[in-house]
Amino acid sequence: xxxxxxxxxxxxxxxxxxxxxxxxxxxxxxxxxxxxxxxxxxxxxxxxxxxxxxxxxxxxxxxxxxxxxxxxxxxxxxxxxxxxxxxxxxxxxxxxxxxxxxxxxxxxxxxxxxxxxxxxxxxxxxxxxxxxxxxxxxxxxxxxxxxxxxxxxxxxxxxxxxxxxxxxxxxxxxxxxxxxxxxxxxxxxxxxxxxxxxxxxxxxxxxxxxxxxxxxx
Amino acid sequence: xxxxxxxxxxxxxxxxxxxxxxxxxxxxxxxxxxxxxxxxxxxxxxxxxxxxxxxxxxxxxxxxxxxxxxxxxxxxxxxxxxxxxxxxxxxxxxxxxxxxxxxxxxxxxxxxxxxxxxxxxxxxxxxxxxxxxxxxxxxxxxxxxxxxxxxxxxxxxxxxxxxxxxxxxxxxxxxxxxxxxxxxxxxxxxxxxxxxxxxxxxxxxxxxxxxxxxxxxxxxxxxxxxxxxxxxxxxxxxxxxxxxxxxxxxxxxxxxxxxxxxxxxxxxxxxxxxxxxxxxxxxxxxxxxxxxxxxxxxxxxxxxxxxxxxxxxxxxxxxxxxxxxxxxxxxxxxxxxxxxxxxxxxxxxxxxxxxxxxxxxxxxxxxxxxxxxxxxxxxxxxxxxxxxxxxxxxxxxxxxxxxxxxxxxxxxxxxxxxxxxxxxxxxxxxxxxxxxxxxxxxxxxxxxxxxxxxxxxxxxxxxxxxxxxxxxxxxxxxxxxxxxxxxxxxxxxxxxxxxxxxxxxxxxxxxxxxxxxxxxxxxxxxxxxxxxxxxxxxxxxxxxxxxxxxxxxxxxxxxxxxxxxxxxxxxxxxxxxxxxxxxx
Numbered sequence: 001x002x003x004x005x006x007x008x009x010x011x012x013x014x015x016x017x018x019x020x021x022x023x024x025x026x027x028x029x030x031x032x033x034x035x036x037x038x039x040x041x042x043x044x045x046x047x048x049x050x051x052x053x054x055x056x057x058x059x060x061x062x063x064x065x066x067x068x069x070x071x072x073x074x075x076x077x078x079x080x081x082x083x084x085x086x087x088x089x090x091x092x093x094x095x096x097x098x099x100x101x102x103x104x105x106x107x108x109x110x111x112x113x114x115x116x117x118x119x120x121x122x123x124x125x126x127x128x129x130x131x132x133x134x135x136x137x138x139x140x141x142x143x144x145x146x147x148x149x150x151x152x153x154x155x156x157x158x159x160x161x162x163x164x165x166x167x168x169x170x171x172x173x174x175x176x177x178x179x180x181x182x183x184x185x186x187x188x189x190x191x192x193x194x195x196x197x198x199x200x201x202x203x204x205x206x207x208x209x210x211x212x213x214x215x216x217x
Numbered sequence: 218x219x220x221x222x223x224x225x226x227x228x229x230x231x232x233x234x235x236x237x238x239x240x241x242x243x244x245x246x247x248x249x250x251x252x253x254x255x256x257x258x259x260x261x262x263x264x265x266x267x268x269x270x271x272x273x274x275x276x277x278x279x280x281x282x283x284x285x286x287x288x289x290x291x292x293x294x295x296x297x298x299x300x301x302x303x304x305x306x307x308x309x310x311x312x313x314x315x316x317x318x319x320x321x322x323x324x325x326x327x328x329x330x331x332x333x334x335x336x337x338x339x340x341x342x343x344x345x346x347x348x349x350x351x352x353x354x355x356x357x358x359x360x361x362x363x364x365x366x367x368x369x370x371x372x373x374x375x376x377x378x379x380x381x382x383x384x385x386x387x388x389x390x391x392x393x394x395x396x397x398x399x400x401x402x403x404x405x406x407x408x409x410x411x412x413x414x415x416x417x418x419x420x421x422x423x424x425x426x427x428x429x430x431x432x433x434x435x436x437x438x439x440x441x442x443x444x445x446x447x448x449x450x451x452x453x454x455x456x457x458x459x460x461x462x463x464x465x466x467x468x469x470x471x472x473x474x475x476x477x478x479x480x481x482x483x484x485x486x487x488x489x490x491x492x493x494x495x496x497x498x499x500x501x502x503x504x505x506x507x508x509x510x511x512x513x514x515x516x517x518x519x520x521x522x523x524x525x526x527x528x529x530x531x532x533x534x535x536x537x538x539x540x541x542x543x544x545x546x547x548x549x550x551x552x553x554x555x556x557x558x559x560x561x562x563x564x565x566x567x568x569x570x571x572x573x574x575x576x577x578x579x580x581x582x583x584x585x586x587x588x589x590x591x592x593x594x595x596x597x598x599x600x601x602x603x604x605x606x607x608x609x610x611x612x613x614x615x616x617x618x619x620x621x622x623x624x625x626x627x628x629x630x631x632x633x634x635x636x637x638x639x640x641x642x643x644x645x646x647x648x649x650x651x652x653x654x655x656x657x658x659x660x661x662x663x664x665x666x667x668x669x670x671x672x673x674x675x676x677x678x679x680x681x682x683x684x685x686x687x688x689x690x691x692x693x694x695x696x697x698x699x700x701x702x703x704x705x706x707x708x709x710x711x712x713x714x715x716x717x718x719x720x721x722x723x724x725x726x727x728x729x730x731x732x733x734x735x736x737x738x739x740x741x742x743x744x745x746x747x748x749x750x751x752x753x754x755x756x757x758x759x760x761x762x763x764x765x766x767x768x769x770x771x772x773x774x775x776x777x778x779x780x781x782x783x784x785x786x787x788x789x790x791x792x793x794x795x796x797x798x799x800x801x
Contacts, residue, residue, distance in 0.1 A: 107388035136378035
């Protein structure tokens, strides 16, 4: 049996607009979207571009849109008629590969790190809030930004739910010395207070655990 | 309570000392220190080099911080605790006994002495290891196999939270970060390393990186056995290939660690890790396809011993329809003395049990039915031979982390690789920054040939696609140089490698510029061939079973002769192996 899917293709060198292309792959046991993409690259179309990493839902590299919703390609079973595109609302380098470079630059611009620590001879006494540990399970797959409806965030290097998750992580870090709630307000957190549209593939409740925390709820 | 709140300021974001040149049509960047790789070892090296005053470039094949550290289990050894009767000497002994005496004792001592400092240093990146209710660093109740005392601490968010810390630390440092940029070769001038040539994946443009000192920290070669691996697929041996071609030595490359319990199906999950020997508990056992018991009392065995027995039984025809053996955990449920283990497993083994649940379902994850297991490649004990300050034998070339050999000998004890990356990352960064002061940058012309080579890769119209050759090589390595080896099989592998190398001279690649995976594959294929050959000739030369290297034609350890390391180096265009007495 074969499975038919559509993939949103785009090459900035030659295409003005992305285009949907149809493909067929032979089905196998519990085949995933990632396996389908790999099959196509290895057997059908050497130019197909997509990112992937660990294969086991641990690294966050293979997020794509499946039928319009963000999914990790590695842990999503493929179905006949699926439409697979790059994560929405992000610049596309080619096919399913979005431009991630801004996300590292953004860490610098917003100082999303703790200050240099003094050299210690013993491990510091630290109490880590459970909420902090939970936020650190963020896979940085960027699905949250892909589902954010706020146009005002587009074009800013690092605004949107991902930035709020990072800011909330630091807000909880006992070694942090920067006003992360203030940063969040400056980035437009107000727009997010009642929205609840951003989606996390790893089960973080962004509205409550990040946005609410930064808003001081 | 937080200290004084200050607004985020606009600090200088990137080191202004790193000039950007595009002279004579070449993209060139220059720095005191170039770090290749951006896992724990690479970023620690970069941060330390910068603290020591050097300008630094980090070049990373994936986005920054997406190496094997990010997908690790987050269990890390720290310094021995005298309060529980542990000592540095005991830790050193455990590692060397575990490593079957192939370890470089000097490197082991460095690791043990630096272990707590490494954890503290890494917490300074923004990480927090598990604490008790009083905020005191907490050690695991049960030490990983081979450790006589509890030395391991746990990252509460396993590898992914370490990934956040690594990215934060790299952002805090001012290094120039080149993400998704793949090194094709080191640049060598008069026998000294002067930088590296790389391809920027997003644009398809070459870039030359000139540096006074170069640190290789690009991890191991687990994916040489893809899909039989739990490592990132990008980890195909770049470190070993780059170093070898520049004249460096590799030590004990035949020592490849396979964790015994990997998932067999569905195909998408082949290779996923579902445990090490301790995961079998006191009463877990391995069954073959007839339901006969193949192995009991698994818990105290090393990863290599269990992997060997699984593959031997499979060769005898005992495999299940999914190609593995069955791990039967039911005796732990049934035996009253197994209860403590079941409780502990459910508390601590979450990441493993999640994988089991996804692959095999709820009953398997509840230990109520046996599940299929097959060894999966996990870690390279072998690697670039260095001294205690991470220097290779090539001037201006350093190695740290999994790229480096000699630390783990023939078998790595669980929890020591995270220690290794931070201890030696720090040393490599310091050494390189210090030695950069006495060195000069090479002329840009040194990269010209390497750039031409890269440009010729795109749009070539030869006979073989690089991905097809990659897959053939990975199959060959799994079948002939995997967890159970023999002389004729290893020789077949060598011939197979030469045949693939021949085909690799006549590649066919697409001409697309941005994100052309075939260019990545073509470069990786070169690295894989070098790493595979070094592994294979070392495996042929070691005519005994020692550590993770198991040969059915030499099933015993050779205790008659002095222990020997296998050292590989290029002689002209030939890869050669020689024996060196261990500990020398």
